[in-house]
Amino acid sequence: MHYNNKDEKEFPESVLEQLRKNDIECNFIKSEVVIKFDNLTNDQALDMLLPSDIARVKSFERIGHIGNVILTSKRAHLNLLPEHDLYKKEIGRLIIEKNPGIRTVVNKMDKIDTTFRFFAMELIAGEYDMLAKVKEENCIFEFDFSKVYWNSRLQHEHKRLVDTFKPGDLFAGVGPFAIPAGKKECIVYANDLNPESFKYLQRNIKLNKFVHCFNMDAKEFIAESTGYLTNSEFDHYIMNLPASATSFLKEFNKLTFAKPPTIHCYLFAPKNSQDKEIVEESYGKEITGEVSVHQVRSVAPNKDMFCCSFRMPKSV
Template sequence: MTSSLSKIAINPPVHRIQPGGPFNRDWFHQKVSVMGLKLPASRTTEFMKHPELKGHLLRLPKVKGVVNVENDEHTRLLLLDLTEEDPIPEPVATLAEKNSIEVTPYTIDLDYDYWTAEEVLKSILPEDLIADMPTAFAIAGHLAHVNLRDAYLPYKDIIGQVILEKNKGLRTVVNKTDNIDTQFRFFKMETIAGEPDTIVEAHESGCRFKFDFAKVYWNSRLGTEHERLVSLFQAGDLVADVFAGVGPFAIPAARKGSLVLANDLNPSSTHYMSANCQDNRVQDRVRVTTMDGREFIKHAVIEAIDNPFVNIRPLLSSKERSKQARSAQPPPPPLPVQRIIKHFVMNLPATALEFLDAFKPAFTQASHATKIRELYGSGGLPAIHCHCFTRELERERAEEDIIRRAEEALGTRLSNPSLHYVRRVAPNKDMYCISFQLPVSIME
């Protein structure tokens, strides 16, 4: 490892391993000889800030720049960014001579704990695997998830062990063994290091989520996108989350003061979402269902009309609650009954666009056609936020592709849709969120 702040190149010893072969942490012991200024302990700070030493002090990650001198508590060694073979720069030599300070060698002892996971893997994997070696992984609570390509599978146990040992807080490393389940969005996995414990607790947007990572969908890389969408919702808004998972949109939205109809087809997801609603104290603001997305869209429109949230009071901060208790003020009045859904969230990027065909049947249901027109004709149709993938990597072509597919599924033209780039999920695939207000023609 060569720090950008140091001229000294330090790399771990190379020991190329064979599949199933031994892995010895003692391989990574290394001694590095540097030079240091031997000076009175009382003058350490003075010399650390001395202008003549600027750019000459040792700056290596996880290595102390000042060390004690053995058997001499009154003396310190200020380490320099020099090896024993390097000439001593003139400003350093002049300063040392002027202050009668000895320039002396010092040996730094490095071991396995010093090196990063990437450095260790680079030194043990075959050279032809180094360029694309797995250094990135997703974390959910105590669990890290890697997606190893076939060439790395013979080394999966060691890769998992190194990742586990080099990341504090991890207890489990799993590897994806199959494609994502097309129905429930989770994938088969195997534990390659640590405890075979997939019940995790993750924190996001000030909320706590507990779930079985092996049975539900969770992507820690979408935290920013979750927060972005929730920021669009207002207190009192009625939000319908079609593919809610364990609640990363629904629960923060409810914590903000929105009212949420949250659905997922996966019974494991809705089981944990219900528990998470309880843990985050929003159970009275989130209704959880387990049904097909198309059926839920129809259900949500009718549920909002026939069975709205009632007697839900505005959320108060702890400061506001304390003030209310001290002043013996009555609680604030309940929120107005909301029978109009303001937002639909559709976070199933592989197929969510296809579910847009459910909105016309949902808003033309014969049993409620008059009421739907009455409510949404005056209050405005909901905003749709639909996540999707595209293989068009140029922004203009990506927008054309996504809008075309959305209009085909919806069966009508869109007016002023907006697209938000979320992330690149593969070298040839991007994730976007298309947002638009349902056109009035959907009710015809």
């Protein structure tokens, strides 16, 4: 039996005695192991790059995400902290060196566009190529992820909601709700104020079909939505911009429906908060009947993203 160890004293004495009782010959061999860059995992290489007093940069996988890194096609998308600023170029180059399939590494900056709600991106390594193609629920999405909002973490939420409804989509973005719903042969009217989102929504519709799209302010879209359908009405309105969706709820009070639709309103709220009350305060009316509040994900230590689904009160 050979046991490789730099220090003989580290080997448990009890194990050694047991081996000797069984007449097993034991030999200690001192050996040196040389670990090269190619032998390191992505996490190990990043840990060696950064000082010990700086927060670690999480690793990632090729499809989807782990921690604070998202990979889209041949691009790595990082959410670095301010303390990483001095090392971000080296972090980017290391990711490219350790992952041959990646040619572009970008970092999401803190600055967010207040009108269209997407984060500014900075290139930290590789070539500037922001055009991405993503497959989700057998649908193809193409977009410039430096100009539109896309979050792969919401894939399961998209599926959860699409599985429950027929037509209607508000704040559609590049279509993560609208296009899968259209593929189910729902009648979908999708709106987004961001011209870039609208452009890629149109492109994605050509790839996947089935959706009518609009580039309007949400208030205008809600006001005109009841005139889009001739002999029927929407079953669902999806308001999936959690930062401000609740502020548009009062627009529904101006409409008349023969059959009140179900509203799916996304919002940010403190953990364990009464989300129904937050929606009612914005809506200006008490929500009666069945209300479903679904926790989508945690976005901060005391902040969650929720989806509050309810049927519009008949009093409207």
